[in-house]
Amino acid sequence: MAYKDEQLNEEKVFKDPVHRYVHVKDQVIWDLIAAPEFQRLRRIKQLGTTNYTFHGAEHSRFNHSLGVYEIVRRIIYNFQDRPHWNNDERLLCLCAALLHDLGHGPFSHSFEKVFKLDHEHFTKEIIVGDTQINKILEKVSPGFARKVADVIAKTYEDQLVVSLISSQIDADRMDYLQRDAYFTGVSYGHFDMERILRVMRPIEDQVVIKSTGMHAVEDYIMSRYQMYWQVYFHPVTRSAEVILSKILHRAKYLFETKDFKFKLEPTHFMSFFTGNVSLEEYLKLDESIVHYYFQLWQQEDDEILSDLCERFMNRRLFKYIEFNPNLQMNEWMELYRLFQSAGIDPEYYLVVDSSSDLPYDFYRPGEEEERLPIHLLMPNKGLKELSRHSDIVESISGKKRTDHKLYFPMDMLDAIKDETVKAKIKEILHGQGEIENVE
Helix, strand or coil: CCCHHHHEEEEEEEECCCCCCEEEHHHHHHHHHCCHHHHHHHCCECCHHHHCCCCCCEEEEEHHHHHHHHHHHHHHHHHHCCCCCCEEEEEEEHHHHHHHCCCCCCCCHHHHHHHHCHHHHHHHHHHHHHHHHHHHHHCCCHHHHHHHHHHHHHCCCCCHHHHHHHCCHHHHHHHHHHHHHHHHHCCCEEEEEEEEHHHHEECCCEEEEEEHHCCCCHHHHHHHHHHHHHCCCHHHHHHHHHHHHHHHHHHHHHHHHHCCCCCCCCEEEEEEEEHCCCHHHHHHHHHHHHHHHHHCCCCCCCHHHHHHHHHHHHCCCEEEECCCCCCCCHHHHHHHHHHHHCCCCCHHHHHEEEEEEEECCCCCCCCCCCCCEEEECCCCEEEEHHHHHHHHHHHHHCCEEEEEEECHHHHHHCCCCHHHHHHHHHHHHHCCCCCCCCC
C-alpha cells in the first residue's frame, strides 16, 4: 500500500476541550504530528502576551493546529461525493490545515515587527527545506511538500482547497475564535460551528453557505468582531506587548553598541540581531528560551534593559490613555521633550500603539488585501454576497475601526524629582482623559 493511503491499525484521538476529540487515522498525519518541527509548537503560545490579561490563555499553537486539522477533516467528510469536490485533494487539505502555523515564532507578531521577519516565509521554509516535515511529505509523492506550501501561501491552483484554511470563513478562524474564547473564559467567541459545517457547500473555486445557515454566519462574524476588541486588542495585553517589543529593540541596540558586553552572550538571538536568520537557528528559539534571557537580563548593567525585563517578568505594566497622534501631535512633542528633561528615555517609555480591524469586507479589486466575500447559496442555486442579504453584516461591512493609546510608566513619572516637569507631564496626560490602570 502506498504511504499516502496507509491507515493506522487503530484510530488515534486527542481529547480536546473545544472539539471534544481530534481524530487521526492517516499514518502521514500521525507522523507529521510526531515531527520535531511540529512538536515545537507546544512551546509557542497561541495568544502571546494575552495571558497577562486573561490568565487562562496559556494554550499553544500546537492545540490550535490540531483543531484546524479536525475542522477541515469534518468539512471534507461532509463534502464527499458532492459536485465540485475532488476527493483526491483530501490528504493535501489535511496536511495544509495541520501545518498552516508551522512557522510561527515566540511572541510571533512582536518578534516579526522588531526583526522584520515573516512567519509565512518560515512556514514555507520548514515545509520545503531540510526538515523531518519535508521528508514525510515527500514520502507521499515527489513535489507534495511544495503543494502543501502553495495551499498555505494561497497560490495553489485549486482555490477551493485554499479557501478551507484561508478565507473570511475558514477552519483557521473557526478554531481560534472558539479556542481563544474557551481559554480566556469569555463568551464572545462562541457560535454554532456545527450548523455552519452542515450548510457549507463546495462550488467551483470557493466554499459557499446555504442561505438557510445565514444566521449562524452572522453569529460567527459578530463573534469575531467582539473577540478582536474585547480580547485580541485588549489594552492590558497591548501594554505587555509594548514592553516586550521595547526589550527586543533595546537588546538589539545594545548588541550593536561596540562598548557594551552582555554578561551572558545572547547566543540564540545573534542571527536575529544581525538580520541573517537561518532555518536551523529560527527553529531553536521558542518562548521558554526567550523567558530565560529575559530572566537573566534583569541583572544586566543597562538600566533600561534591566527595568523593562523586570516589568515584563513581574507584570509591572505601563499605564495608558486614549491618544491619537494624528490629532494630538503638539501634545506628543511636548511630552517627548518633557520626558527627556526628566531623564526618562521616551523611545522606550512613551509609546503610541494603534490597533485596527476590518471584521468583514466584500470584494474590492485593487485593494492591498483583496478579501473574497462570503457567498450565500440561494434556493434558486444562485449566489448572493452575504452583506447584501444580511442587515447585521451590512452594518459593519467595510468599516475599519482603529484604536490609539499612549503607554507610559506612571511609577517613573511619580518619581521625577523636578516638580515643575512632573506637574507639566501630568497636566498634559490628565488633559487627554482618564489614565487607565492595567491591574
